[in-house]
Amino acid sequence: MESYNFLTLHRDEARHQYFSDDISRAPFFDPRTKTWIIGNPVDCRDIISSNKLIPATYAEDYEALAERFGVDFSNLIFAFHYIPLCLSGERHAHIRMAVGKFLAKRRDMVEGRLPELVARHLGAFRREGRIEVMGDIVEPLVHEYTCLIAGIEPEDAKECHRTSQIFDKSSNLNKRKAMEAEIASLRTMIASRSEGASDEEIGLRLAYFILGKDPLKGTLGSSLYRLLTEWAGSPLTEVEFPDYPPETGVPFIERIVIEPFSHGGTSFEPGNRVRIFLQSFSHTQSPLGRSNFFGAGSHACLGRPLSLSFWNSVAAYLSASPMRATVLSHTPRTTDYVFACPDVLSVDVTHA
Numbered sequence: 001m002e003s004y005n006f007l008t009l010h011r012d013e014a015r016h017q018y019f020s021d022d023i024s025r026a027p028f029f030d031p032r033t034k035t036w037i038i039g040n041p042v043d044c045r046d047i048i049s050s051n052k053l054i055p056a057t058y059a060e061d062y063e064a065l066a067e068r069f070g071v072d073f074s075n076l077i078f079a080f081h082y083i084p085l086c087l088s089g090e091r092h093a094h095i096r097m098a099v100g101k102f103l104a105k106r107r108d109m110v111e112g113r114l115p116e117l118v119a120r121h122l123g124a125f126r127r128e129g130r131i132e133v134m135g136d137i138v139e140p141l142v143h144e145y146t147c148l149i150a151g152i153e154p155e156d157a158k159e160c161h162r163t164s165q166i167f168d169k170s171s172n173l174n175k176r177k178a179m180e181a182e183i184a185s186l187r188t189m190i191a192s193r194s195e196g197a198s199d200e201e202i203g204l205r206l207a208y209f210i211l212g213k214d215p216l217k218g219t220l221g222s223s224l225y226r227l228l229t230e231w232a233g234s235p236l237t238e239v240e241f242p243d244y245p246p247e248t249g250v251p252f253i254e255r256i257v258i259e260p261f262s263h264g265g266t267s268f269e270p271g272n273r274v275r276i277f278l279q280s281f282s283h284t285q286s287p288l289g290r291s292n293f294f295g296a297g298s299h300a301c302l303g304r305p306l307s308l309s310f311w312n313s314v315a316a317y318l319s320a321s322p323m324r325a326t327v328l329s330h331t332p333r334t335t336d337y338v339f340a341c342p343d344v345l346s347v348d349v350t351h352a
């Protein structure tokens with residue numbers, strides 16, 4: 001396994017070979033990331049659902065950093081208290097229920113707006129020309145969609161470019177300060193627009209924006225890149241858009257072991273960090289479907305229905321276009337180590 005760099009595998013083309021090669025490989029410890037690597041889809045599914053592990057810590061880490069460097073991270077710490085993915089036990093159960101209720105209430109309204117939103121942003125796929133898919137289409141479309149879900153004015157969050165990167169543990173202090181400033185300004189905007197809103201209402205809105213933005217952006221960008229490459233030369237009307245996106249923007253998730261357990265002959269001890277590669281579900285050899293991109297068990301994604309409606313709406317619009325789209329260039333994003341997302345995806349659109 002030494003030939004692979006598990007810090008960057010998720011954005012490296014070599015990952016396709018890795019996930020196709022030996023899907024039954026056992027977990028192993030990677031010294032570079034200091035995590036146990038889980039790349040076998042069946043293990044991924046079992047371990048992500050297990051209650052012997054909990055999500056990695058975030059609020060506590062920022063509390064420690066604030067103390068050590070004398071820096072104010074109070075807004076980041078506030079946000080982490082409302083992101084279910086970063087919580088455990090009773091607090092998690094309470095916040096998860098609140099999120100579930102909020103999203104269920106908004107679902108009809110949000111889905112009702114999707115066709116107009118998609119048609120307005122994807123129009124460039126129906127006329128000849130060169131487009132920068134990430135900057136000109138995916139970013140503004142996902143920004144508007146995420147704000148719609150969260151009930152935030154898109155204008156209020158327009159300077160929030162790195163919000164979801166708060167999950168990146170490798171950020172330096174300056175980047176963390178910039179994230180704190182972004183979250184602080186978004187929190188102030190949300191509060192000023194919703195007079196009398198409780199901390200929980202404000203915190204949850206922050207959480208929806210943070211949880212939705214980069215996963216949607218990465219999933220859409222990476223999936224379009226894969227499909228347009230695999231179907232190079234075919235008119236968009238002939239591209240088979242699958243019901244589930246073929247790639248995920250959330251390539252892996254990390255957990256910490258809290259109770260010892262054994263899995264497939266490997267023993268895990270409390271304190272061990274485990275990196276579960278959800279990208280392993282994107283390969284045809286995987287015995288498990290891509291529905292697992294959304295996780296499983298007590299932390300399974302609550303944004304799954306809205307994410308699938310989004311994908312299917314984009315797919316329906318593109319597959320009705322009488323054009324051909326040819327990938328000219330693609331560069332993966334390298335500014336964080338958490339999401340899989342193209343930075344650049346340039347495409348030439350011509351009549352089919």
Ligand code: HEM
Binds near residue numbers: 099149208215294295
């Ligand atoms: C294609 C886009 C998306 C993907 C691939 C995705 C993936 C995931 C994954 C893998 C998890 C579980 C993480 C874990 O077990 O540690 C998760 C959790 C979550 N996602 Fe998503 N997500 C997407 C979009 C969204 C959207 C749009 C929302 C809504 C705002 C959302 C809300 C949530 C929430 C609330 C959780 C935490 C659940 C909990 O911890 O109880 N997600 N997501």
